[in-house]
Amino acid sequence: MDKEKFIISKFQNKFIGDDGAVVGSYVYSKDLFIENSHFKKEWLSFYEIGRKAMMVNISDAIVMNAYPKYALIGLMLPKNTSLSDIVELNKGIKDSCLKYGIEIIGGDTISSNLIGLSVTIIAKTKRPIYRKALKDGEILAFTGNLGGSLKGLKALLNGGKIGKNSRFKNIILRDKFFYKASRYINSAMDISDGLKSDLPKFLKNKDIKLRYNFNKFEFNSGEEYEILFSCYKKNIKALKNIAKKTRTKVTFFAEVKRGRYRKYGKSEHF
Amino acid sequence: MDKEKFIISKFQNKFIGDDGAVVGSYVYSKDLFIENSHFKKEWLSFYEIGRKAMMVNISDAIVMNAYPKYALIGLMLPKNTSLSDIVELNKGIKDSCLKYGIEIIGGDTISSNLIGLSVTIIAKTKRPIYRKALKDGEILAFTGNLGGSLKGLKALLNGGKIGKNSRFKNIILRDKFFYKASRYINSAMDISDGLKSDLPKFLKNKDIKLRYNFNKFEFNSGEEYEILFSCYKKNIKALKNIAKKTRTKVTFFAEVKRGRYRKYGKSEHF
Incomplete structure (x- = not known):
């Protein structure tokens, strides 16, 4: 431990x-x-x-x-x-x-x-959203693009400079999307430590595996403050509409299936 | 400033x-x-x-x-x-x-x-007690003895050791007295910076002077966490009773009079 x-x-x-x-x-x-x-x-x-x-x-x-x-x-x-x-x-x-x-x-x-x-x-709040144990068939999604904060951090650690709009400096919160979308969302957390270490915290139940291949996402970037959430499949359409209206990118990237969750190595903290 | x-x-x-x-x-x-x-x-x-x-x-x-x-x-x-x-x-x-x-x-x-x-x-709380402007004739008091924390701090700054019951290490709060006494108390604060710098904060109105001579008290000792409070004269008896019942020393040390508050030099922070 x-x-x-x-x-x-x-x-x-x-x-x-x-x-x-x-x-x-x-x-x-x-x-x-x-x-x-x-x-x-x-x-x-x-x-x-x-x-x-x-x-x-x-x-x-x-x-x-x-x-x-x-x-x-x-x-x-x-x-x-x-x-x-x-x-x-x-x-x-x-x-x-x-x-x-x-x-x-x-x-x-x-x-x-x-x-x-x-x-x-x-x-x-009138209806708090918790991190709940996920059910079979639930869909996982996140807002925005991941990786910007890590990119900024790496540049800074290498002695470089970053622009004032780098995600590391200037966090964009997804309140407009999230408050509207909340009635369609089951469980949520912000991505503060990187998807690699936040995802296991989000998947509270141990007997879950994720169906999709998601090697294409940035797993190590912490301090993104994008939102990781789960929803039922039937609500994807409504959520996509709200995403469009609020000009928020949302990526539906995995489906919850019973089984063992695959680990992604040790997380890296700054 | x-x-x-x-x-x-x-x-x-x-x-x-x-x-x-x-x-x-x-x-x-x-x-x-x-x-x-x-x-x-x-x-x-x-x-x-x-x-x-x-x-x-x-x-x-x-x-x-x-x-x-x-x-x-x-x-x-x-x-x-x-x-x-x-x-x-x-x-x-x-x-x-x-x-x-x-x-x-x-x-x-x-x-x-x-x-x-x-x-x-x-x-x-059902009845919060604020730091209010004081009225003519109000009495000022504090709980406990002042000076223990400064004594401990001075010993430590001089490289000495202090006992585990030194006020600097072990704060005693006056909740038993204060909750019972609260109905008789007009205004209160804890003595965290020393009476010398806390008293001017307590005396919000500028046109006040204090009647008693109180050079005998320890003015510089911060982090006492004794309670400085004000009450009407008519409530002193009831407060003394509560002090006795809860075995709390209370010193009634000054009376509010219109006039200019006398300053006590610059406060010393650790």
């Missing part, structure tokens, strides 16, 4: 396994976004740091079919952070809040050697 | 100024507890780190007169953290949760150079 699994096992609770915890009609999610763990300082502007920290958290609310309402923000900032950097960071956070109608209701600021944000999103 | 004030001004929202944000009957609070900002690794055991991170957050819920129910926990842990350290950290967190009936509902774990916890507490 690796260390992360050990930690998760020690903190086991009935909510674990989903992107957020549902209590009544609220969905709570919390993700850290910390220098040297998620990014190098020179890779992102302060604006981009603020925006990405918010977007990875908003993503959790969306894939639970919840509307983000409030945010609590913990800020770790080095003592030498300039006032203009703070203004930029704040703008990155605020722009994301504005886009999704989120009100910042509290938080904490400390000086630290590392730049870091801890974001808690409080979202509301 | 110092940098912290600048940051707070940029993130200004209508909830700022209280220990938690009240939304409906819920109170949300979030504090970071990060190595080298709040503690040195060698000062606290992993058990003590977990416990203190929880207690400083639970404190925020209590002083809002709210009962903590759920927690989200973001963990930053160095790659070389041993499994037994993780077990200890978990035990420190869990013991505090058990004591206050808190259920952990989610969180996030990442590897980082720094040990750190970001805790969000979701609490319930």
Whole structure:
């Protein structure tokens, strides 16, 4: 058992396994976004740091079919952070809040050697979508194109530069498609660790195999924040319509069959 | 304007100024507890780190007169953290949760150079207590003894050792007194930065002076997590009774009078 699994096992609770915890009609999610763990300082502007920290958290609310309402923000900032950097960071956070109608209701600021944000999103939902055990015949799909984030990360790790629209810098969330599509969707999660390590988490039941060959997809790219979901075959048409209307690419890539799930080796984390 | 004030001004929202944000009957609070900002690794055991991170957050819920129910926990842990350290950290967190009936509902774990916890507490209240502007004649009081935390911190900064019951290591919260006393209390906050810097925050109105001489109190000691509160004079007797019943020391130390509040120099942060 690796260390992360050990930690998760020690903190086991009935909510674990989903992107957020549902209590009544609220969905709570919390993700850290910390220098040297998620990014190098020179890779992102302060604006981009603020925006990405918010977007990875908003993503959790969306894939639970919840509307983000409030945010609590913990800020770790080095003592030498300039006032203009703070203004930029704040703008990155605020722009994301504005886009999704989120009100910042509290938080904490400390000086630290590392730049870091801890974001808690409080979202509301009438019908949360969980990661459920899949049934025979269900279809798996994902939104968008995979691979952009890994491509950006590789360029950065090699000392290169990436454009401001690289997926690594600028996450695109699929809320427009997903909220409309939610009534046709059985189970969902965001692709944050790469399909290779997220897919086994999604396939909670152990006796499943996937019918399609999908070597053509980018399996290793994490931090895509595209949505992996399942639906019944009869709903594919409705979903394709919503995808078209919301100009969202959706790839239906596999069908659930009883059998053993084929593993794809060890996942690679940054 | 110092940098912290600048940051707070940029993130200004209508909830700022209280220990938690009240939304409906819920109170949300979030504090970071990060190595080298709040503690040195060698000062606290992993058990003590977990416990203190929880207690400083639970404190925020209590002083809002709210009962903590759920927690989200973001963990930053160095790659070389041993499994037994993780077990200890978990035990420190869990013991505090058990004591206050808190259920952990989610969180996030990442590897980082720094040990750190970001805790969000979701609490319930029927009658939140805010930091309100004080009225002429109101009495100020605080629970417990001040100074223990600073004494511990000074010993540690001088390379000394402190006992496991030092206030710096082991925070005592005044929930038993405070929940019972809440109906007699007008305004409250926890003493996290020391009375010297917390008192001006508490005295929101600018035209106040305090009647008593209180040079005998420890003004500089932060992280006490004793409670600073205000009440009407007529309620002192009832509060003294509750203090006696719950074996809680309470010091009524000042009376609010119109006039200018006397400043006590610059506050010192660790």
